[in-house]
Amino acid sequence: MKNIQHNDFRHFLAVCLLAVLAWQTGAAQQRDTLVLLPWGETVPADRTSVSSAIVTGTQLERTPYRDAFTGLTGLIPGMEQTMGGNCSVSFGSKALATTSCVIDDVPLDYYVVNLEANQIESISFLSSTVEKAKYGPYATSGVLYIRTKKGGYDTPFTIHAFAESGVGHADWRAEYAGAVDYARLNNQARAAAGYTQLYSEEAIAGFAKGDPLDRRYPAVDWKSLLIKDWRPTTRAGIEAFGGTRNIKYHFALNGLADGDFYKIGPDTFSDRVNLTTSITARIDRYITAGASFRGMLAYHQEGRGGLYGYTAAYPVAFPVAFGLSTGTTDLDGDRLGMPVYAVSRTCPTNPYAYAMEGGFTLTRNRTGIFDAHIDVDMDWLLKGLTLQGVVNLATQYSLASGKNEDYLAYYWDATSDITDLSTHQGVKSSSKSVFSTSTYQNLSTFAKAAYKREFGDHALDMHVVGYLSEMAQSSLSYPSRFVSLIGSLSYVWKQRYILDLTANRSGSSQYAREGRYGTFPAAGLAWIASKEPLLREARWLDYLKVYAQGGLLAMYSPTGSNFLYEGSYLLGSSLTYGPAPVGQWFGIDTQSASTTEISRLPNRGLTYPLFHQYEAGFDLDFSCGLGLSANIYQIERTGYVANLMSLYPSLYGYGSAVWYDNYTENLIRGASLTLRYNRHLGEVRIGSALNLMSWDSWSTKLVLDEYIYPWQRQTGRSTADYVGYVYAGKFETGEQIETLPKYDQTGTQVGDLRYEDLNGDGVIDANDQRVIGYVIPKLRFNWVVDLSWKGWELNLTGLGQSSRDVYLTGTYFRGGSGDGNYSAFIRDNIGGAYPRLSYIASATNGLDSNFWRRKCWFLKLRNVELAYNIPCRRFGVNNVRVSLKGADLLTLTNLKEADPESLTSGLSAYPFTQYVSLGAKLSF
Amino acid sequence: MKRTILNFALATLLLAGCDKFLDQFPSGAYTDENYTDYPALVRGYVEKAYSLRPNHYLSSPGMACDGYADNMAWRAHDNAMWRYCSGSATMTDDPFTGLWTRCYTGIYYCNLFLQEGLGLSERYMVNQQADRNLRLALQGDAYALRAYYLYELLKYYGGRSTAGDLAGVPIFTEPVSPEEADPSRVRRSTFDECMEQVLRDCDSALLYLPLANRDFLKDQEMIPVLGAVRYRRMDGISVKCLKALALLTWASPAYNPLDDRSRYDEAARTAKEVIDHKLTLESADKVSGGFSLSRPFSWCDPNDPEAIYISQIFQSSLYEGYFYPQGFSGQGSYGPTQELVDAYPASNGYPITDPRSGYDPAHPYDNRDPRFYQTVFYDGSQVVRNTNESDVMYIFDIAEGGKDAPGLVNTSPTGYYIRRHLYLGWNASDAVVQDVYRCIFIYRWTHMCLAFAEAANEVAGPLDETRYGLSAKQALAYVRNRPQEGDVPGVGAAGDPYLDECALGGARPFRALVRNEWRLETAFEGFRYHDVRRWATSADEINIPIHRIKITVENGVKRYESEELERRSFPSLWTPIPSTEIRRTSLLLQNEGWEAWK
Structure with missing residues (x-):
């Protein structure tokens, strides 16, 4: 389970080669012949300029993680997926990160939904110009486009049931010095700063006994007291579906029970139950109607200390506890029988006591999504015309409640043992037993008219959608409202020349009347070359599509601010006028009046930020099973809303008011390339794909780019550029300190970091910072290999990044001063990768510089599944599929200090979790 | 629910008519669209401009x-x-940037009030007469403060620009919205144009403001808006102080290359009006506790009869x-x-x-x-x-x-x-530490005597009593004879041979004496920086x-x-204009000597 680390880049290359070889011999990732488009459209790939992939719910079942979307890795060309600790997952495509989802054509943040794999029919990722334009401004940064299962007409009643259970292992990265090491490091730090040392050799010998209750020399390993490495996870679910000639239905119920890494204190769990139902009926020849409901009930409980509570105290801060209150001394008062804990004046929190006595938080989250639709076939009026109307109401209510209790603790010190009662007095605070509630409501409705017709060589597919939504959320004072009218036309000539046109007129409540409407057009062209008479006969070629798209897209987020366009006036402080109270001779009355403060100036022309997106690409499939897709793109983002006050000289007198306008700009360029190979070799089926992505983005227009020296200029910089001081070695002699430029004019010592004096003015200051690194990888890739043989299946997905710069930040790496803060990294690297230990923190060494830079590449095996299908015909069972799943079991990287995918995981954020689970799925 | 859905469906069909659906709900907030409905907000513009004055001598500058x-x-x-x-x-630690921003913010808020007669047409009070009095006084406040802030800017930033001309600062008589603002076209007006603007605003203010914020000078029906309740705000007499000091600056060698003596003349006349006001209408003979030459001035009494215009007061040590x-x-x-x-x-x-x-x-x-x-x-x-x-x-x-x-x-x-x-x-070791009310005495009697003595001397010499009804020497004698705290007689109280000698010596030795008196009398009031520059x-x-x-x-x-x-x-001799202002504009010229601050 341990990560395998290799320093040598050659290992990385070797693994890449192996991956490529695996893919060369392999078979699973076929180019999809259908494309999902917004508003319920599913069209053949050779009838649209859009090129995208479809992932089925079944494919997502291979991940053991609690979030089904983590199973998407490698399955959608051009889509990146990054994870942090605790399976927090985010998606991106074309350099745009998003967590937005559209579920059954309604925009819903995915945390509202938490769908399970068996509830999902299909997922695609809307990222191309035409796809996004067809959906409208909500999709502009890219969205996961999800359709839920509805069952099928004329389908026998079928049941799938599954259950699986497994364990997760925390990849803890943070390790702090133990008691003896701590005492020595603290002594060393104090000596370096000219302070007396706190711990004698006798004390250190006492700490070496490692007794956490020792009243003289306590040595506490807080981490092993408080947290553990393993957590259990179990899930089970049942899915039933089918349909007659006129009715189809689908039902799924899933349960998940997840533990956590807390070792002591209140029970910790993260459980949920998730249900979906759907029924659709043909009412007569022309009318079809359906309704569905999705609901979730989730409970999450944990102690109030947090996973990193143990870092609040250092190993020799105090003994864990004194014992139980006997009520016989005045120290204990009337708290007879309560546990008495210790704290100290320098370290006023006892993490063990907090975990044991500090109460807990239980968060209950319930979601209900109701959806109804009606389809009307208008063939009788106009051949090819259909109408559809949909209404969707999504609600979520979240309540966090619990107990907020305090423990009883006395101050401790090594010489006088128990002293005074601390601020922790064991009080139960009933007034704080409810912490917070939050609500979310989204009402969406749309109506669609579609017209599809073919006339000889001409095929026409057009539709008009009117969409309207209102989203209210407890964090917004007013609901966001949005309307969109979208017209879309697809024209195919001779089955191979394709023209897509889309126009979108949208209105948002976030802007004033002057700026709230906009019209945004997009177009796509495609040529199905493989259908040209010349190539149609070519036996080696299966499929070749070449396409280009371009358009203007507006960006809209329902959670955006509502009033930025409006001037904001406030009554400020009240001033009093009149004579002073003493020595009055010309009057006595005073009078007060309030100032008016303009905190925001109006801009009624404020409007949507725009994306100018252009792209081109091709899909190519050879008859031998080899496939190749490529896409290059450019996105110019203009008119980002920014406070422009710093552009104006203060002589206009606006004071501290803000003023927003559409201003900043950014340019993205990138490409993605996908290689596929699918083959049946006898009974072995091989499917594989390798997806490579590369992009960069540049700030092309910033609000303020005032600079004195050219290296400070920000306009034109890549957003991945990292700015800091240029490390130039360490101060080695006192003479160097006197003669060389330094940042800290008074406190610099031998061993401190030296930086380049870029402007040559003899001192190191903010003007000596320049770009020192590049923090995004030049190349990202993900891959998937599926193998099957008879009843066996092996599915592997993974991702990786080429080398990039990362910087070690935070106290774990740069701490090492005062009390606490002595990490294993610091302990093991003093004078080397950690510059100098000092009780008084050095002003110089913690600055951002390339001293803290590491080059980092990685390759991760995200999901692995080995399954066996047991043919079974007993008890009504048709098939049993037993599978062993693993997640994040293998990481190859050259970075020792942190997780290369999420640098803070396991250090200051939730650790990465590796999973193994065993499960079975029964089909009836 | 049904109804909502129905409404939704209707709205969907009528997308064109969706403005109502998208309009923001009334929020109760004060916005640019509704603030004129709230007179307190309109009045608050003037109060904001007042609040930008510093209220103690340690506040920069x-x-x-x-x-x-x-x-x-x-x-x-x-x-x-x-x-x-x-x-x-270096340009990043310019001690004057706060002053620049403060003065221009003050001018902006005055302009918001004055713009299109907004403040003058608002109804503030139920009582019609009181409302009228308040409207006029606020209008006067706005003009007076605009003049005050522009003169503050001139005092510090007026000077030879890098182009060699005697430049003032950019003048704004209307608020400019960010949409209309074009920093590439902002330029400094000439020093003379700025002075003319200051004087024009002073004259406008005098039309609206009451003579002085004293209860004994007003009619009873002016209660509750005029009189002592306005103390610490501008009144007619403080506008005259502002005007006299501005004219004196304009007449001073550094800003008067053509040696236009009429500026001194005007300064002397204006200062004399203030002197007369103190000696007649506010004199202790007329009103108990009033101004008297035989009573010393106290720095710890914001109500001291010598005071003409003061800042906000506060109690502190x-x-x-x-x-x-x-x-x-x-x-x-x-x-x-x-x-x-x-x-x-x-x-x-x-x-x-x-x-x-x-x-x-x-x-x-x-x-x-x-x-x-x-x-x-x-x-x-x-x-x-x-x-x-x-x-x-x-x-x-x-x-x-x-x-x-x-x-x-x-x-x-x-x-x-x-x-x-x-x-x-005050003694920090007292059981109860005593402190008193403090303020900045923005204008006071002594300033006017000195201004008059300096200006009259330049026009008519030290001894001419007829031109203004007071000679420069007499004005200076007011200052030198004044008793000090503890009723210690002034330096010239028992005969002042040196003053006599300087006065007899003519304008030149008298000028040196007046300048020294400025220094002694206004020490630690923040005058010296400007004075040595205007004389240099x-x-x-x-x-x-x-x-x-x-x-x-x-x-x-x-x-x-x-x-x-x-x-x-x-x-x-000149103060640098904040470098960010130079950088964010195209035509704004820096002052001579500070070319690198850009």
């Missing part, structure tokens, strides 16, 4: 202006103020904390210079450089102008409780080895301590060394030596 010249030195050298006057400032040395619970942050100490004449009125003064360098602090003792603490000075003459709370020991000598922790760098502004009832013709006149006192004791005898402390160093 304030008293620092004595340090930027030759009156004062800083103990600490880690501040932008010290770097500024020592020639080591701010000055005591900064001025006193460590030994008396202070920080010793500032030190008066030897130059200032030497500028005080002997008790007979002769300058100490004059042999007739009787000045004894071995006993430099004996027999000096009573104003010296009121302004500066020196070696051997006592801090005597104001309410109890026998309570000597502290004695300064500044000689080498003494607890208050320069160079120790929290002691003055010069060997002198500021006494002006201090409240002598080249930077050499202000780039001078300043000195401290070094007291050594040999065989029980003290030796007093003045030694150079540091030098003032400025590239020109």
